[in-house]
Each structure stands twice: as C-alpha cells, then as structure tokens.
Amino acid sequence: MIIEARSFPEGKVVEHDVAIIGGGPAGISIAREIASSSPMLSVGIFEGGGTSYEEEGHQLYHGLNTGSVLETDDSYIHSTRLRYLGGTSNHWHGWCLPLEELDFKKRSWVNHSGWPVTGADLAPYYERALPLIQIHSWNYPLRTVAKGNRPTLLKESSSFKTAIFHRSPPVRFGSEYRDALKQSKNISVYLHANAVNISSHSDGRNITQIDLRSPEGAGWSAKARLYILAAGGLENPRLLLLSRNKHAKGIGNHNDLVGRFFMEHIQLVHTGDFFLSGSKLNYKLYERFFEHHFKHVVLGILCPTAQLQEDHQLLNCSIFFLNPYQRHAAFREQLTRALPAFDHPEEFKKESKSIFRAGSLESRSEQSPNPDSRVTLLPEKDALGMQRLHLDWRLQQTDRDSVKKTFDILAREFGKHADGRVRVLLNENSSWERSKTLGGAHHMGTTRMHSSDKYGVVNSDCRVHGVDNLYIAGSSVFPTVGFANPTLTILALALRLADHLKERLL
Amino acid sequence: MNISRRAFTVSLIASGLGAGAALKLLLHAPSKKDLILDTSKLLPHIDSAAAIGESYLELNQELSIDLILDDLFPDWQAGNVPDGADSIYPFLHNKIRTDFEENRVELVRKWHLSSTELKICALVAFTQRHDNNSPPVKTASPSRNTKVHQIS
Numbered sequence: 001m002i003i004e005a006r007s008f009p010e011g012k013v014v015e016h017d018v019a020i021i022g023g024g025p026a027g028i029s030i031a032r033e034i035a036s037s038s039p040m041l042s043v044g045i046f047e048g049g050g051t052s053y054e055e056e057g058h059q060l061y062h063g064l065n066t067g068s069v070l071e072t073d074d075s076y077i078h079s080t081r082l083r084y085l086g087g088t089s090n091h092w093h094g095w096c097l098p099l100e101e102l103d104f105k106k107r108s109w110v111n112h113s114g115w116p117v118t119g120a121d122l123a124p125y126y127e128r129a130l131p132l133i134q135i136h137s138w139n140y141p142l143r144t145v146a147k148g149n150r151p152t153l154l155k156e157s158s159s160f161k162t163a164i165f166h167r168s169p170p171v172r173f174g175s176e177y178r179d180a181l182k183q184s185k186n187i188s189v190y191l192h193a194n195a196v197n198i199s200s201h202s203d204g205r206n207i208t209q210i211d212l213r214s215p216e217g218a219g220w221s222a223k224a225r226l227y228i229l230a231a232g233g234l235e236n237p238r239l240l241l242l243s244r245n246k247h248a249k250g251i252g253n254h255n256d257l258v259g260r261f262f263m264e265h266i267q268l269v270h271t272g273d274f275f276l277s278g279s280k281l282n283y284k285l286y287e288r289f290f291e292h293h294f295k296h297v298v299l300g301i302l303c304p305t306a307q308l309q310e311d312h313q314l315l316n317c318s319i320f321f322l323n324p325y326q327r328h329a330a331f332r333e334q335l336t337r338a339l340p341a342f343d344h345p346e347e348f349k350k351e352s353k354s355i356f357r358a359g360s361l362e363s364r365s366e367q368s369p370n371p372d373s374r375v376t377l378l379p380e381k382d383a384l385g386m387q388r389l390h391l392d393w394r395l396q397q398t399d400r401d402s403v404k405k406t407f408d409i410l411a412r413e414f415g416k417h418a419d420g421r422v423r424v425l426l427n428e429n430s431s432w433e434r435s436k437t438l439g440g441a442h443h444m445g446t447t448r449m450h451s452s453d454k455y456g457v458v459n460s461d462c463r464v465h466g467v468d469n470l471y472i473a474g475s476s477v478f479p480t481v482g483f484a485n486p487t488l489t490i491l492a493l494a495l496r497l498a499d500h501l502k503e504r505l506l
Numbered sequence: 507m508n509i510s511r512r513a514f515t516v517s518l519i520a521s522g523l524g525a526g527a528a529l530k531l532l533l534h535a536p537s538k539k540d541l542i543l544d545t546s547k548l549l550p551h552i553d554s555a556a557a558i559g560e561s562y563l564e565l566n567q568e569l570s571i572d573l574i575l576d577d578l579f580p581d582w583q584a585g586n587v588p589d590g591a592d593s594i595y596p597f598l599h600n601k602i603r604t605d606f607e608e609n610r611v612e613l614v615r616k617w618h619l620s621s622t623e624l625k626i627c628a629l630v631a632f633t634q635r636h637d638n639n640s641p642p643v644k645t646a647s648p649s650r651n652t653k654v655h656q657i658s
C-alpha cells in the first residue's frame with residue numbers, strides 16, 4: 001500500500017520487519033524481493049518525496065559544492081538527483097553494463113582498490129536484475145549486432161575491446177512499480193517520510209528506530225528488525241554522519257571513513273577526433289541504435305583490455321564515438337580524404353562514401369579512490385533541521401594521466417590495425433580543464449565496502465561494520481567504480497542483499 | 507630498375523615546369539615512371555595530402571625531397587624499389603603498419619600519424635609548391651632530426 005505521511009501525528013510509531021530509507025531502484029527492488037519471499041514479512045519504504053517532483057522537498061537536497069574540477073556549481077548536488085518515489089531513476093538515461101572482473105580486483109597500481117566480492121559472485125544477480133529494467137536479451141555474439149558479420153573496431157587488437165551498453169527504456173521505478181507497491185499486502189510505502197536520524201541502542205551495536213519528519217514538522221518513527229539505508233550516494237553518508245546519538249562521529253564512522261572516497265565517472269568532453277578507414281567495419285555498432293535482435297537500444301564503445309590496464313597501470317575507461325559526419329574541422333576533412341588510401345587503397349579507389357567516417361571521441365573513465373574526495377556536513381541546516389551537505393569532489397592527476405595514456409595507445413592501435421587515425425586533444429601533463437570535465441551524475445564510494453572496518457564502512461554483505469542490523473544499498477558502497485554506469489550494479493547488489501536479508505529473516 | 511637520383515629531383519623541382527609537368531616528364535623515363543606514377547596513385551586527393559604535408563613540413567623544416575625519398579625507398583638510388591602499383595601498395599601499407607608497431611608515430615596537429623604517411627604527404631606538398639610557383643625547395647639537408655613520438 002502507499003501511505004501519505006504528511007498527516008501523521010507527532011509521536012506516531014510504525015513497525016515492520018524491514019525498514020528501508022529511500023524509494024529508489026535499490027529500495028523498491030529489495031522491498032519487492034523480501035515481500036515476495038513470504039507474506040509474513042512486512043516491509044516499510046520511507047520515501048522523502050511524493051510521487052512527482054516537488055520543489056519544496058527538492059530544496060532539502062541543496063548543499064555546497066567545491067572541489068578541484070568542474071561541477072563546482074552548487075547545483076550539481078541537487079540537480080543530479082531527484083527526491084520522489086523512484087528516486088534518481090526518474091531522470092536516468094537507462095544505460096546498462098556490468099562492471100568487469102578486473103574492476104573488482106585489488107590492483108597494485110590503484111590505491112584502495114579491491115572489492116570483497118568478485119564479478120563471479122555478482123554475475124547471477126546481474127542476470128536477475130535485467131528483467132527489472134526491461135532488458136530481456138543480454139548475451140550475444142558481437143557479430144550479430146548491427147551489421148551481421150562485419151568486424152568490430154580493433155578486432156585484432158589485444159589492447160582494446162568492444163563492449164556494448166544496453167539501454168533500459170528507461171524504467172522509472174516509481175511509476176513502473178507504483179501499482180505493484182499499491183496492491184502489495186506486505187509492503188507499505190510512506191510518502192513525505194523524511195528520515196532525519198537513525199537511532200542506536202545504548203550499546204551502539206543495534207539500530208532501534210528511524211526518526212522521521214513530515215514536511216509540516218511532525219516527528220514520528222519507524223521500528224524494524226532490520227534497517228536498510230538506500231537514499232543515494234550523497235544522502236547515505238549524510239544520514240550516517242547526522243546520526244550521532246550513540247556514535248559521536250556518526251554511525252559507522254569510528255574510523256573516519258563515512259563520506260570519504262566520493263567518486264564519479266569522469267567525462268572528458270571532446271577528448272579526441274577520429275576517422276575510420278575501412279568501409280567494411282561495423283561502425284553502426286558504435287552509434288546508438290535500436291537493435292531488433294534485443295528489441296532495445298544498444299551502443300558500442302571501446303575500452304582497454306585487462307591486459308592493457310595491467311601492462312600500463314591504467315584505470316578503466318570507455319571511449320565513445322560521437323557525431324559522425326559532423327564537426328569536421330578542415331584538417332580532419334583533409335585527413336579523411338587523403339590518408340585512408342594508405343590503409344585500404346582498393347576501397348579508396350572505389351570512392352565509397354562510407355569510408356569517410358569521422359567524428360569526435362569522448363572518454364568516460366574510472367576515478368581512482370581518493371580519501372580527500374569527500375562529503376561532510378555544513379553548520380547550515382535545511383528546513384527539517386538537518387545539516388546540509390558539503391561535497392568536495394577531488395580528482396587526482398593520475399586519473400587524467402591514465403586517460404591521456406589510454407588515448408595515446410588507442411591512436412597507435414588504430415594505425416596499427418588500419419582502422420583509421422586518432423587525434424588526442426589532451427595535452428601532456430596539463431591539469432584538468434574545468435570547461436571540459438564533467439561527471440555522470442553518479443555518486444559513488446562514500447560508504448565503501450571492505451572486509452575490514454579500518455578500510456570500509458560496510459562489509460561484503462553491505463552491513464555497516466560494528467552495527468548488527470543496519471545495511472546500506474546503492475552505489476555508495478562501491479570501493480571502485482570502473483567505467484560502467486552504476487544502476488545495473490546497484491540493482492545486482494540490491495538483489496544480493498535481499499537474498500542475505502531473507503536468510504536472516506526467515 | 508635504375509633510377510637516377512639527380513634526374514629524379516631535377517625533374518621534379520628544377521625545371522620550373524611544375525610537379526604535374528615534372529611527373530609527365532618522368533613518365534617518359536621508363537626507369538622512373540612506375541615508381542612515381544604508382545606512388546601518386548595512392549593519393550587521388552592530392553590537395554588534401556599536400557595540406558597534411560605542409561603541416562608536417564612546418565614541424566620539420568630540415569626535410570627535403572632527397573631525404574624523404576631516401577626514407578621511403580632506402581634503395582631507390584640503386585634501383586631496388588617495389589615494382590608497380592601492386593607492389594607499392596602493400597610495401598607502403600606494411601611500412602605504415604610497422605611504423606605504428608614500432609612507435610614511429612608523429613604528432614601533427616595532435617593526430618597520431620605514421621612517419622611514412624607523413625613523408626609521402628610532405629613529398630606531395632613539395633611538388634605542389636612548385637605547381638604554385640613557390641621558391642625552389644632544398645634538395646638536401648645535413649639534418650634528419652624529425653621528432654618521433656614514443657609511447658611507453
């Protein structure tokens with residue numbers, strides 16, 4: 001059922017087996033999994049917003065944004081998320097790709113890398129997550145995509161490979177699952193239920209209740225056996241840091257880790273230019289298009305192989321091919337007319353128009369974990385009396401150097417395999433260019449997962465270290481982030497967490 | 507086949523007839539005809555190649571036609587050159603590919619391009635300078651200090 005909590009009286013208490021803070025993709029998915037496992041289990045979802053955008057509620061997200069790169073505009077903090085049922089899926093683009101096996105591993109060249117779970121551990125949950133986002137076909141031989149048996153870019157290269165993003169319609173979790181939530185007999189969705197504090201038992205090892213507040217100011221609470229914080233990569237650490245009744249530094253923050261390691265997917269606009277020299281290449285694969293085989297939109301990208309990352313100590317990175325036939329600088333025109341002849345003289349002699357493919361390149365890359373990139377609290381408070389957020393997003397020079405090195409190698413590989421030529425527009429050893437550096441609105445890493453509480457906020461089950469009944473769902477638990485958009489991994493982890501919770505509850 | 511270096515360069519640049527005319531002239535010399543004609547076939551868009559070549563020459567002002575020919579066809583003066591278009595295509599293609607494999611890659615306007623393909627374009631640029639009545643180009647240089655971009 002869906003319950004409007006605006007009119008709740010002061011002091012009201014609701015009780016469930018599981019209390020979930022946040023009605024986004026993770027919260028809704030966990031609730032449905034648990035509720036479907038037994039009609040005896042009752043789940044409460046506590047959503048801060050309503051069923052559509054409301055300016056009043058969204059104001060609660062405002063904060064201060066500083067840091068070493070662009071997005072220093074404070075609007076980044078509130079414009080990159082949405083506070084109503086369905087959460088940030090309400091402006092999700094829908095692109096899905098799992099993290100790669102190497103993304104989970106400890107890499108000697110990436111400080112603080114290494115998940116306590118493997119890609120193989122998550123693989124079955126990735127599969128289970130696909131129907132939730134209406135992706136029905138997944139495994140594929142690349143040659144079946146787009147252009148039959150035409151080769152992919154750098155097909156013979158051991159340095160780069162093609163990966164394919166699959167696009168969810170996209171599913172807006174609030175509207176897609178609203179009827180199911182409304183009809184559910186053992187899920188209660190509370191709207192305008194703003195969590196303002198997580199109360200701990202005097203021993204500090206158990207959560208006793210969530211303190212909630214309506215927009216009108218009435219305070220009420222929710223009690224449960226198990227609690228799940230699923231409010232997003234910025235709000236999760238904020239709530240932990242604010243909850244200090246038994247934990248002076250905030251829940252899970254005894255080692256000063258909550259809020260640290262904030263990461264984004266670094267998007268460098270116009271990282272380079274390219275032209276392709278082989279008309280037989282399956283170029284269409286690298287444009288977004290509707291693939292009838294899958295019945296949804298797909299998009300091919302290039303990314304460095306695990307071997308290349310290891311050999312050159314690179315971070316993971318994706319390379320997008322943009323604007324074919326457009327933005328032709330004069331010199332690119334000259335190149336595309338002249339140089340393909342060296343690689344494919346016979347094709348060139350035929351004057352096939354299709355060989356003149358050119359456009360720009362864009363990188364979306366992994367940010368290395370950085371403890372100084374962090375979320376903290378400001379003295380200033382919002383309308384509910386909660387301290388506002390301060391985000392200090394910091395990139396490191398190594399992040400940028402890795403992209404530059406990747407593109408330099410890419411350029412060489414294009415020539416070596418006669419697939420075309422690449423221009424790299426990043427200067428050697430220069431710093432981040434604010435006007436060209438963006439994030440993907442992916443807030444990650446702020447309650448990172450590690451088997452030891454010295455290095456992480458949650459353990460491999462996503463349970464907060466030192467607290468028996470509080471779990472965290474969402475991208476805030478990612479210790480490293482790869483280049484893949486996070487929603488699919490968020491869902492896979494959510495389903496894995498749901499399985500764990502079911503075992504505890506039943 | 508035997509190709510006279512002097513005859514080749516003189517025919518290209520010294521006669522004042524321009525590159526097009528020089529090529530026509532060379533066509534009458536069987537020992538040079540195939541090499542020049544077949545190489546030029548690689549570049550149906552001469553203007554585009556010349557533009558790239560000019561950018562390259564701006565960065566490598568010490569280059570000359572002699573040095574470029576020596577680099578492209580090391581034994582051409584001894585007459586050891588690929589015979590005909592069918593040989594020249596794979597010869598240059600392989601040379602370009604080897605350039606990329608062995609990091610003989612240079613940056614021209616931030617494009618990563620093979621040293622070989624740039625030199626071919628530079629050769630075209632030289633010939634166009636003559637078509638446009640540019641001042642005579644150098645035919646030799648003591649330096650071959652081109653900048654090779656190494657990727658570690």
